Amino acid sequence: MTTKMKAAQISKYSKSLKAEINEIPIPAIADHEVLIKVKAAAVNPLEMLIIRGEVRLIQDYSFPLTLGNELAGTIERIGKQVKAFRVGQDVYTRLPIRKIGAFAEYAAVDADAIASMPKNLSYAEAASMALTGLTAYQGLHEELEAKAGQSVFIPGGSGGFGQMAVPIAKSLKLKISVSGNAQARERTLAMGADEYLDYSKEHYADLLKDVDYVLDTLGAAEFENELKIIKPGGRLLSLKTGPNKRFAEDRQLPWWKRRLFSAAGAKYDKKAKKKNVQYRFIFVRSDGKQLKEVTKIIEENQVRPHIHTEKFALDDINAALALVATGRPKGKVIIHFE
Known part of the structure; x- marks a missing residue:
């Protein structure tokens, strides 16, 4: 496995909604975390608030900051204390507020924040459900x-x-x-x-x-x-x-x-x-147990979110941010890592 990955980051709070694509080390995981290979990440209005520093009183971040609050992907590695998940499992998450970073090829995430992906959803659909579901x-x-x-x-x-x-x-x-x-x-x-x-x-x-x-x-x-x-x-x-x-x-x-x-x-x-x-x-927080309940409701009701048809890769992050900022997408805007 390579040791580097691409990530969309900001180096300071700013009115201009622009991120940079940087090459950074793949994160190491703590004993209670899993490493997720990101397959899809959703772009939310919350991203704009974070970039502009409008939520810094609720959560102030240090820089450089990898953006992105929700993702779906596959578990690549698990920490020593993690018992409920296995390598290769498809999961989704609203990342812990203190440690976001969905707009990257890999993310180290607290195992308490993740849940198995709903069986009726694709990666793109699952990535768009964690935040609204919770x-x-x-x-x-x-x-x-x-x-x-x-x-x-x-x-x-x-x-x-x-x-x-x-x-x-x-x-x-x-x-x-x-x-x-x-x-x-x-x-x-x-x-x-x-x-x-x-x-x-x-x-x-x-x-x-x-x-x-x-x-x-x-x-x-x-x-x-x-x-x-x-x-x-x-x-x-x-x-x-x-x-x-x-x-x-x-x-x-x-x-x-x-x-x-x-x-x-x-x-x-x-x-x-x-x-x-x-x-x-309300300012929604991560919670894997609740996300499991959300998964049941998604599966029982066959809920399928609307996804904006235009496909964005990580390199297109600024176009995706601009679209969400205008408030005109037709469904959830997704960064695809396939």
Whole structure:
């Protein structure tokens, strides 16, 4: 085996969304890690936030930094303490926040962060599911603590996130409403949604009320509309609007970060409190056990993500980043290592 590999890296935080392809040593693995030969890695909006330094208060990285948060591939080597996996196994992962690096030919990953790949998915499809799958899982189970019989609304749920959130919500026996584009109606209802609103014709704030939970994918512009439809004592969880005091406390961040996040999220907390609603923000973490549960749901529901048709190799990383930054891809953008 060669000792060098190619990796897409940045050497500092920067407004220009550009990575360099560098040749670096294949990483050594610790006893609790596995070495994965990467077959596919997904490009997410999270990459932009990391490159621009916008998540440095949540996670500050040292440089040079290999980018990339989720991948699928084959185990090449296992550490001494790793018992649950074997060489040659196909796995996928949302990499630990502290140690990302999916945009490389090999990645050393904590065995607790990986799971066997869903049997119905290709490498490219599996690479695009770990982040959304865990976000939906952690959002519904941990942040919303959703219970059978309660109701959840997912605005903008016709995309990749909704594809995972709907079957996970269904597994919790929730009543599910989704808004999105007309094309995704049948697919979303078939996956288990109880109600689907075409956002071009209907506005959810006029039609829904007394919802237990909102799982927001749209961000701050919809905050007040979302609050309107939640019953007192309900929860609003956002993937986009931004961190607040509770987020900092749940993560046991140092006091100065708690103060910063309290200040940053204060206006949202205040508006939510007025309506007797709890506001929460999620920044998804790696978790192999949860990913195993996500795998079951993907296989049982035959979930297949939409993949953007244009193929990118590692050398095309800047074109892939630019496409995701414009917000116009038709499905998940994938770096292929085949």
